[in-house]
Amino acid sequence: MTKPSAPKRHLPTSPFRAPIPPPLKQFAVGDQVTHDMHGLGRVIGIEEGVAALVDFGSTQVRILSPYAKMSKL
Numbered sequence: 001m002t003k004p005s006a007p008k009r010h011l012p013t014s015p016f017r018a019p020i021p022p023p024l025k026q027f028a029v030g031d032q033v034t035h036d037m038h039g040l041g042r043v044i045g046i047e048e049g050v051a052a053l054v055d056f057g058s059t060q061v062r063i064l065s066p067y068a069k070m071s072k073l
Contacts, residue, residue, distance in 0.1 A: 027072060033054060033072055037069060040057075040073075050064070051064045
């Protein structure tokens with residue numbers, strides 16, 4: 001397997017527009033979420049821009065930003 005490459009940087013002299021990055025996911029205490037590995041859970045703590053503490057019933061997990069495998073329900 002090959003490692004995925006980092007996105008190429010936009011050159012200021014390019015005639016094409018710079019790609020717009022996707023918006024960062026925002027979560028609040030009490031949000032119901034789903035995680036690809038852990039399943040359904042509820043956010044019980046937030047460290048702004050760093051991590052979210054999520055209660056999945058049987059375990060509590062600290063999920064780091066950018067929350068690639070987690071989405072809000």
